[in-house]
Amino acid sequence: MTTIDLTPGTDTTAAIPGPATPYQDDIARYWDQEARPVNLRLGDVDGLYHHHYGIGDVDVAALGEPGEGARERKVIAELHRLESAQADVLLDHLGGVPREGLLVDAGCGRGGSMVMAHQRFGCRVEGVTLSAKQAEFANQRVRQLGIDEYVRSQVCNMLDMPFETGTAAGSWNNESSMYVDLHDLFAEHSRILAVGGRYVTITGCWNPVYGQPSKWVSQINAHFECNIHSRREYLRAMADNRLVPNAVIDLTAATLPYWELRATSSLVTGIEEAFISSYKDGSFQYLLIAADRV
Numbered sequence: 129m130t131t132i133d134l135t136p137g138t139d140t141t142a143a144i145p146g147p148a149t150p151y152q153d154d155i156a157r158y159w160d161q162e163a164r165p166v167n168l169r170l171g172d173v174d175g176l177y178h179h180h181y182g183i184g185d186v187d188v189a190a191l192g193e194p195g196e197g198a199r200e201r202k203v204i205a206e207l208h209r210l211e212s213a214q215a216d217v218l219l220d221h222l223g224g225v226p227r228e229g230l231l232v233d234a235g236c237g238r239g240g241s242m243v244m245a246h247q248r249f250g251c252r253v254e255g256v257t258l259s260a261k262q263a264e265f266a267n268q269r270v271r272q273l274g275i276d277e278y279v280r281s282q283v284c285n286m287l288d289m290p291f292e293t294g295t296a297a298g299s300w301n302n303e304s305s306m307y308v309d310l311h312d313l314f315a316e317h318s319r320i321l322a323v324g325g326r327y328v329t330i331t332g333c334w335n336p337v338y339g340q341p342s343k344w345v346s347q348i349n350a351h352f353e354c355n356i357h358s359r360r361e362y363l364r365a366m367a368d369n370r371l372v373p374n375a376v377i378d379l380t381a382a383t384l385p386y387w388e389l390r391a392t393s394s395l396v397t398g399i400e401e402a403f404i405s406s407y408k409d410g411s412f413q414y415l416l417i418a419a420d421r422v
């Protein structure tokens with residue numbers, strides 16, 4: 129049991145180990161136990177392990193004919209190509225990052241985006257995740273690649289990151305912002321970013337034009353134990369935390385081919401219908417927001 133000293137003037141948050149809330153404990157457990165083939169088999173294609181979705185047109189010619197023996201392997205390679213293309217688009221929006229710069233991946237999963245960022249910019253990349261299993265996986269992978277001097281994952285709450293104020297050239301959330309309060313999240317990114325630094329997120333958000341979260345959005349929340357925010361909340365929380373958008377890109381049409389291909393594969397997880405239906409009925413959007421720290 130952890131004893132908390134409530135004497136006035138005592139910092140009760142310092143040195144209390146583990147997740148900050150019971151919810152974060154649940155999320156740590158969720159990702160420690162996650163081993164869905166759709167993620168591991170795609171990652172096995174080239175050693176970049178992602179926990180996000182794909183964008184771009186499907187290369188139909190690369191899939192071969194339906195019923196062909198190698199088709200399933202080709203579908204997996206194509207889904208993986210689209211997931212890596214998503215990470216590439218996120219990295220494009222970081223702008224130029226010097227080799228001596230620091231990048232921070234908030235909610236880094238198994239580290240695929242961090243490896244890609246280092247390979248592109250040659251800089252240090254630090255990631256945080258609630259899951260010890262994910263951090264170990266990511267760190268083992270960068271050791272295998274011989275880039276562990278530059279890329280590291282730590283078990284840590286992204287609302288309280290172990291980086292000095294004003295030191296990051298760039299930071300991002302790739303499908304990880306739906307696990308936290310956005311005001312708390314953007315306050316923390318704003319703290320670690322240097323003035324002029326760039327923040328990027330790719331996220332699923334509910335569309336305020338639709339009214340309220342649809343049944344499909346509620347189904348996605350239940351499936352992943354997350355809490356999807358609205359587009360309006362993102363923009364408001366950024367504005368309140370010195371993050372000024374320079375690009376807001378609706379990737380909904382670009383992600384639909386990924387989902388439609390995935391729905392035909394042997395790796396379906398059951399959540400495909402909720403994504404496809406909510407993207408099509410306009411209740412849910414796949415969005416990239418890039419913002420300058422001013």
Ligand SMILES: C[S@@+](CC[C@H](N)C(=O)[O-])C[C@H]1O[C@@H](n2cnc3c(N)ncnc32)[C@H](O)[C@@H]1O
Nearest residue numbers: 178179180235236237257258285286302304307
């Ligand atoms: C859907 S995965 C995305 C992983 C990664 N960004 C990617 O693109 O592959 C969500 C990630 O958010 C992390 N996460 C959720 N809440 C967090 C928190 N409060 N602090 C740190 N990481 C968190 C989870 O541990 C998990 O790694």
Ligand SMILES: CC(C)=CCC/C(C)=C/COP(=O)(O)OP(=O)(O)O
Nearest residue numbers: 164166167178179180303331332352
């Ligand atoms: C866009 C939204 C709302 C994302 C929610 C966060 C999430 C779970 C992303 C994908 O992870 P994953 O790659 O582990 O999921 P899956 O197993 O479905 O591929």
Ligand SMILES: [Mg+2]
Nearest residue numbers: 166167179180
């Ligand atoms: Mg996945």
